[in-house]
Amino acid sequence: MRRSFLLAPLLTVSTLAVAQQGSIVGKVLDKKTGEAVIGATVVVTGTTQAAPVDVEGNYELRLKPGTYGITIQNIGYKPVNFTGIEVKDGQKTTLNSTLEESALALKEVTITGQKQTGTEVALIQDLRKSEVVVSGMSNDQIVKSLDRDAAEVVKRIPGVTVQSNNFIVIRGLAERYNTVLLNDALTPSAEVDTRSFSFDILPSSVIDRVLIFKSGAPELPGEFGGGVVKVYTKNSVLDNSTSLSVSGWARSTNTFRGGFQTSNHSSTDWLGFDSGQRSLPGSVASLGTDVPSSEQLQQIRNDGSLRNEWRPMLRTSRPDLRLSLGLNRRYELGSVYLSNVTSISYSNTQQQYRSKRQRFQSSYNPANPLKGEGMFYDYEDERSIAAVRLGVIHNWQARLNNRNRLEFRNFFNQYGTDEVTHRQGIGYEASSDGYDRDSYSLHYQSRSIYSGQLSGSHEVGPRSLSTLTWAAGYNYVSRNEPDYRQVQRERDRSRDNVPDETPDVFHTVVNADFANSSRFFSKLSEDTYMASGQWEKRFMGRDTTSANQYKLRVGFYNEQKKRSYDSRLFNYVFARLTPAQRRQELQLMQPDQLFANENLDARNGLVLEDNTLPEYRYTAENELYASYLSAVAPISPKFNLSGGVRVEYNRKYVKSGDDTRPPYEEKKTLVLPSLNATYNLSERSLLRLGGSITANRPEFREVASYTYYDFANNYYIRGNDSLRTATIYNGDLRYEFYPTKSEMVSVGVFYKHFRNAIEQTTRSTTGSDLLLTYQNASQAYDLGVELEARKSLVGLTDNSFWQRVSFVLNAALVKSRVQLDETDKQNTDFALTDRALQGQSPYVVNVGTFYQDDDRKLQFSVQYNVVGPRIAFVGDKKLNFSVLELPRHVVDLSVTKGVGQHLELKAGVQNLLNQLTRQYYDFNRNGKIDRGETGSFARYQPGTYSTLGLTYRF
Numbered sequence: 001m002r003r004s005f006l007l008a009p010l011l012t013v014s015t016l017a018v019a020q021q022g023s024i025v026g027k028v029l030d031k032k033t034g035e036a037v038i039g040a041t042v043v044v045t046g047t048t049q050a051a052p053v054d055v056e057g058n059y060e061l062r063l064k065p066g067t068y069g070i071t072i073q074n075i076g077y078k079p080v081n082f083t084g085i086e087v088k089d090g091q092k093t094t095l096n097s098t099l100e101e102s103a104l105a106l107k108e109v110t111i112t113g114q115k116q117t118g119t120e121v122a123l124i125q126d127l128r129k130s131e132v133v134v135s136g137m138s139n140d141q142i143v144k145s146l147d148r149d150a151a152e153v154v155k156r157i158p159g160v161t162v163q164s165n166n167f168i169v170i171r172g173l174a175e176r177y178n179t180v181l182l183n184d185a186l187t188p189s190a191e192v193d194t195r196s197f198s199f200d201i202l203p204s205s206v207i208d209r210v211l212i213f214k215s216g217a218p219e220l221p222g223e224f225g226g227g228v229v230k231v232y233t234k235n236s237v238l239d240n241s242t243s244l245s246v247s248g249w250a251r252s253t254n255t256f257r258g259g260f261q262t263s264n265h266s267s268t269d270w271l272g273f274d275s276g277q278r279s280l281p282g283s284v285a286s287l288g289t290d291v292p293s294s295e296q297l298q299q300i301r302n303d304g305s306l307r308n309e310w311r312p313m314l315r316t317s318r319p320d321l322r323l324s325l326g327l328n329r330r331y332e333l334g335s336v337y338l339s340n341v342t343s344i345s346y347s348n349t350q351q352q353y354r355s356k357r358q359r360f361q362s363s364y365n366p367a368n369p370l371k372g373e374g375m376f377y378d379y380e381d382e383r384s385i386a387a388v389r390l391g392v393i394h395n396w397q398a399r400l401n402n403r404n405r406l407e408f409r410n411f412f413n414q415y416g417t418d419e420v421t422h423r424q425g426i427g428y429e430a431s432s433d434g435y436d437r438d439s440y441s442l443h444y445q446s447r448s449i450y451s452g453q454l455s456g457s458h459e460v461g462p463r464s465l466s467t468l469t470w471a472a473g474y475n476y477v478s479r480n481e482p483d484y485r486q487v488q489r490e491r492d493r494s495r496d497n498v499p500d501e502t503p504d505v506f507h508t509v510v511n512a513d514f515a516n517s518s519r520f521f522s523k524l525s526e527d528t529y530m531a532s533g534q535w536e537k538r539f540m541g542r543d544t545t546s547a548n549q550y551k552l553r554v555g556f557y558n559e560q561k562k563r564s565y566d567s568r569l570f571n572y573v574f575a576r577l578t579p580a581q582r583r584q585e586l587q588l589m590q591p592d593q594l595f596a597n598e599n600l601d602a603r604n605g606l607v608l609e610d611n612t613l614p615e616y617r618y619t620a621e622n623e624l625y626a627s628y629l630s631a632v633a634p635i636s637p638k639f640n641l642s643g644g645v646r647v648e649y650n651r652k653y654v655k656s657g658d659d660t661r662p663p664y665e666e667k668k669t670l671v672l673p674s675l676n677a678t679y680n681l682s683e684r685s686l687l688r689l690g691g692s693i694t695a696n697r698p699e700f701r702e703v704a705s706y707t708y709y710d711f712a713n714n715y716y717i718r719g720n721d722s723l724r725t726a727t728i729y730n731g732d733l734r735y736e737f738y739p740t741k742s743e744m745v746s747v748g749v750f751y752k753h754f755r756n757a758i759e760q761t762t763r764s765t766t767g768s769d770l771l772l773t774y775q776n777a778s779q780a781y782d783l784g785v786e787l788e789a790r791k792s793l794v795g796l797t798d799n800s801f802w803q804r805v806s807f808v809l810n811a812a813l814v815k816s817r818v819q820l821d822e823t824d825k826q827n828t829d830f831a832l833t834d835r836a837l838q839g840q841s842p843y844v845v846n847v848g849t850f851y852q853d854d855d856r857k858l859q860f861s862v863q864y865n866v867v868g869p870r871i872a873f874v875g876d877k878k879l880n881f882s883v884l885e886l887p888r889h890v891v892d893l894s895v896t897k898g899v900g901q902h903l904e905l906k907a908g909v910q911n912l913l914n915q916l917t918r919q920y921y922d923f924n925r926n927g928k929i930d931r932g933e934t935g936s937f938a939r940y941q942p943g944t945y946s947t948l949g950l951t952y953r954f
Contacts, residue, residue, distance in 0.1 A: 021067050021457055022087040024095050027057045028072055031098040038741050040099065045069035047079065048369040057744040058793060065089045072097050123209055124478025124790070125742055130774040131632060131642040131750065132676050133215040133690050133732045135788065135810075169870075170212065171750065171784055172813060174839030176758060177225030177696055177728075177897040183232055183409045185453050185473040185530055186221065186559060188953040208234045214750065215732040216674040216692025218628035218644035219534070223695050225728045225752065233411060235395045247906070247949025249320035252914065253941065254384075261384035261420035263354070263442045266311050270415035271386040273446040274943045277481035280521045280568060281305030295361035306519070306608075310487045310591035312384070312420040322949070337399040354386040356670035357423075357714060358921075359768060362879050365922045367933050374769035379437065380839065383712065383940075384730065403459035408458075409452065411662055416446040421712055426493070429768045431492040438506055439515070440591075441711040442485045448478040454900035467536045475528040481567075486711055487591045492606035507587040510595050512571045512611050514709035514716075517595070527743060532557040541634050553644070561625040563700055565584035566617040567708075571609050578604045581583065599864060606799055615707075620700040623651045644676035654721075656705050664703045664721045670695050673943075685737045688748075696726040696758060702774045713938070715770040718763075724776050729753040734786075745789045756779040757818070759838040760873050761878040772873055777818045779832035782835055784814035804875040808848040816840045835882070835927045836871060840890030843868040857898025865890045872919050872937070881921040883937045888915045900951050910945040916943060 028037045034710075036057030044063070051061035053074075067086050073079040082161030087093055123138035144227040170178050180187045213220055213228040220228050266277035282305075323346045331338040357379045396408040423439040429687040454469035489506040509516040534555035541548040572595055574583055582604050586594055599605045603612030630644030647669065654664040674692035681687060704719040757780040763771045792806035800851055816837040836842070848863040866889050875882035894908030921935040922928070 021089050022063055022091055022093070024063065024068075024070065024085060024087060024093045026094050027061060028059065028096070028097040029057050029098050031100045031899070035740060037077065037099050040072060040074035043071045043073065045071045049649075050284045055740070063087045071097060072099065074099060074282065077101055094664065096823075105661070107402060115792065122739065124742055125745065126211070128736070128738055131640070131678070132213055132217050132220075133688055133734050133798035134211055134213050135748075136209060136211040152818065163570045169839055169841070170229075171214070171752075171782060171786075173752075173782065173837065174760070176699065178227055178228045178229060178887065179221045179224040180225050180231065182411060182451055182810045183223070183453055184230065184471060184532075185451060185457070186528075187451065187475070191506055207230045213361060215674060215676060216672070216691030216694050216730055217642070218646040218672075218674060219553065221557070222626065222646050222670060223697055223698055224674040225694065225726075225730075225754070227515055233393050233395060233409065234341045234343065235339075235397055235407065236407065237328045237341060237397075239328070240330060241326070241328045243324075243326040243328075243951055244954075245322075245324040245949060245951040247322045247449065247924045247947050248351070249319070249322065249947045250946050251317075251351055251941035253942045254317040254350060255319050255564065256317065258316045260315050261382065261422060262311035262315055262708075263312055263418055263420060263444060264307065266416065269416060269444075270388060272390050272414035274416070274444060274450070274480065277749075278307070279442055280482065280905070281948070286435070306598070307483070307935045308592055308595055309442065310485060310595065312442065317350050317352065319349065322347045322348045322349075331506040335401055339397045340393045341393065343393040347387070347389045349387050350385070352382070352942075353385075353937050353940045353942060354937040355381045357381060357938055358382055358423075358936050359714070359770060359923060360881065360923070360935055364923065364935070366935065375428050377425060377427040377429070377437070379423050379427075379714075381712075382424075384420045385723065388414075389415045403455045404465060407453075407455045409455075409640040411449075411451045413449045414446070415449075417444070419443040419445075419712065427490070427768070433492075436491040436493055437488060438490070439488040439821035441486075442482075442483075443711065444483070445479065445481045447480075447556075448476070448621040449472075450476045457502075458483070463672055464539045467538075468533070469536075470533040471531070473530045475526075475530075477524070477526040477528075479522075479524040481520070481522040484522075486515050486518050486520075488516045489591070497754070505588055507584075508585075510572055510574060510587065510588065510594075510606070512609060514569065517572040519570045520567065520571075521564070523566045524563065526561065526563040528559060528561040530557070530559045543632045548634050550674070553630045556626050557624070557626040559622070561622040561624075563620045563858050565619075565706075569616065571611050573609050575602050575605055575607050577609070578606075615656050615705050617657035618654055618704045618706060620652075620654040620702075622653070622705070623649075624709075625649045638680045640678040640680075641676075644675070645673045646674070648695070652697065652703075653698075654700055654703050658705065661705055661721075666698070666725065668697075668725055668727075670727075684739065685735070688732065688734045688736065690730070690732040692730045694728045694730060696728060698758065698774070699722040702758070703893075707771075715772055718771060718773045719773045723758060723774055724756045725889070726757050728754045740792065742792050746787070748786045750782075750784055750786070752782040757837065759818075761838070762873060762876055763882070779819035780816065782816040782840070783839065784812055786810070788813045797858070804851055804853050806850045806852070808850070808920065809846070811843070811845045812842060813843050815842065835874070838871045838874050839869040841870040857904075861892075861894050863892045865892075871927075873923070875922065881923055881925065881935075882927075883919050884922055884927075886918040886920060886929060888917060889913055889916075904951040904953070905949070906951070907948045908946070910947075911942060912944060914941055916940065 024042070027037065028040050028042070030037050036055060038057075040053040041050050042053065042059050042060075042061050044061070045951060046069070048059070051059045053059045056865040065087055070082040070085050071079055072082075076306050076837065078101075080097050080099060082097075083094060083096065085093060108598040108936065112679055113233070116771055123136055127134055169175060194796060209232050211230045211232075213230070214226075216222070216224075219475075239905060250256070256753065266275040268275040297605075326343045327340070327342040329340045329342075332341075332730065346589050357377075359376040361374045390413070392412045393411070395411040398406045400406065401723055405560045419441075420443070421439075421441040423441075425436040427437050428434040451473070451477075453471055453473035454467065459470055460466045488509045490509060491506045497660060511517070523605050532555065534553055537552045539550040539552070541550050574586075578586075586599060586606070595606070619673060628644060628646040630642065632640070632642040634640045647667045649667075651667045652665065656663070672693050672695070674690070676688070676690040679687045679689075703721045703723050705721055708717045709716050729752065730843075731751045732748060733750075734746055736744060736746040738744050746925055754777070756776040758774060760772055761775050763773050790806070790808050793802045797803060818835055818837060845868075846864070847867050848861060851858075851860040853859070866887055869884050872883040872885050890909065892905065892910045892914040894913060896904060896906045900905050916939055918939050919937040920929045920933060920939075923933050923935065924930055
């Protein structure tokens, strides 16, 4: 009977749905408070047939017709027994009850089963019991939206925004200031130029919950400024189940329209990686900087190893396809409980939009915007992106007994993008009349990420007053960028009125430049090994319950990371002996004609030149050793204190391929104390206070002496090997109120002070080139207020419609300022001083309204999001203006309807308002966009996104 009692909360009536024809329904409330007794169980006496009580106190127990004895029970309450409860075929029998708390002192109680962590109730309880300031989102709320990946999920958490559709910004701090853990292991980054985990690679369907820790603790990584993001994938199983979801999506900018640009696909592009068709051929790989030999040229001609494709094919854009297969299985082998969660997700999407792009000289006057005066260029890009994502989650959990548990988690993601950009417009760099430009970029890249982790949790000691947890993991990252082709054609506008045989013909620009007649290849690979462990000792507190025990924790974290990056740049240039007449004849050809094999002539045609520099490759490694000591002290029923110290030693080493440059190496030991306090004002409200010291280290790419050209954004990115580690002092104060076990309201303030804050800025260069790099600001601060509310209308109205309505609101107001020392202020090439931190938004607002009717299996949601203006990158005092991204109001609608026992339909629209994405230049250098300042670094409409899909649960 005791085993049945312990298993009852984990059994659901869904497994018996086929055989049941009647039911017992009702509500279970606390006799003293009148609140729902969430987690109580309604059991057929003497059996394991049971139903759980939901967040509103309701339950439904489906049974065959007959007469039953019923027991309603919950830990800490006196059980209530009923006899002679009759169930009739096709009818519902109502049985309400109240439970009274037991006055007996509880001895040790062991619950054998699987905790469900993805529900809204479980999340709220975790937030309430947390020792630090934390926000989060559960799977319950995720499935109510149309959010496709983790990037769209996290932006609905208080103080969180997303940049470039994939990088997370917390409390106004750029992505580099936020640490991400996937299932408690530090995540890898597949980005060459950004240190952060790219959230768009993680589909929302596999997420169990997301937690964002905003105050420091010894158990958390010591490197963060905005927060530590913990993403947990699904791992718990109550029943065997299989689900299949299929959805089609249409984008207003391109779906069903002709003219979608695409390159010549390889046979495996549909799986997210290149088959080798675009790979660097051996005949070219052997070339040096000298003129190729005739034998090498002949080999290229014969094998056709370099595809002569410089313009895209045009096709009709089809709807996006998204598939998701979920498999949940549970096994019992004697006393060992095994569970497996497997999820396979696939998406094949297309997006196309037109973007306005301009760049201005420092002399530009927005009050007198004469056409071409003070401009470097005025372009319009047509950008097409075809993306394929294949994701696999395969997680195992083994509960050996009540005291020992093992978990094995695996995450794999393959992500390939085929991006084509067609750029047209006028460049004014060398002529007052300018040049008409017609350029193309064909850019394919694939990313592979694997993350595996084996972990264990063990209760030790005669009374299980000690817990040992450990984990060992491996991350692998591969990023392949094969045959990135760029070509530019131009026409001198000053010759339009001059008699000439070919005044209107574009010339192909042939020179040794990234953007002209180039082929670029790069590969990145990274291996990471990690190990961690923690021992927790619990001591007798006010009673035997875990929440009132004193705790002592000792732990460590060790990580070894190695990266290798290699790239090659090739240009088509004229042979030294090519006469001027032959050059002009060739330049008038279309690119596919110009770069044909017959024109590869070392005497009077083109040659393929290897312009790879030594600094285009680097190797890097990072060693992190961390240990910590912490304690939790529940001093009184109202006051709880926790804190300790974390010590981290880090060695970062980056070796450029240029042997003349000394390698970058930083060895640093940091002592990072933290203290958190919680004061319970009442049973439903509390006050939190937290303080900590954290750090922010330069990433490999940020200190590598390497320059990369980004055609899509038309700028160069270069590392800075003089960067230093930033130190951050954090303070948090938050009030939390919990009306019920599934609702919360919180308001908090925070302050952060930075020493050597790291930012992405520009450097002044001559001509039209824009160069982005990284630098330290000597001092900076970040100050803000956050508000969060999760509330339903249950109990506030008798109307059945409004009782099914709930709201989620979160907002943040943030102010930050960069403070430079006198030396920095005197440096005229340094970024401006009176401004916010790069990437910081002054406000963020998220509002969601949800309607849920379980009887009709109907669910409806409306969600709104807006992010305040923020600095995309920082300008300087000479040539470059800062670029600000302006607010954009986003509204999403979704509706879900269940049909029968197994089928669920979902429809919706994302980005209903379809407002412009605007990145404008700050001509007045005052940190805001004034009236008339409409110069566009980038301006485009991403389009509305509509979906219709179905899910079938077997």
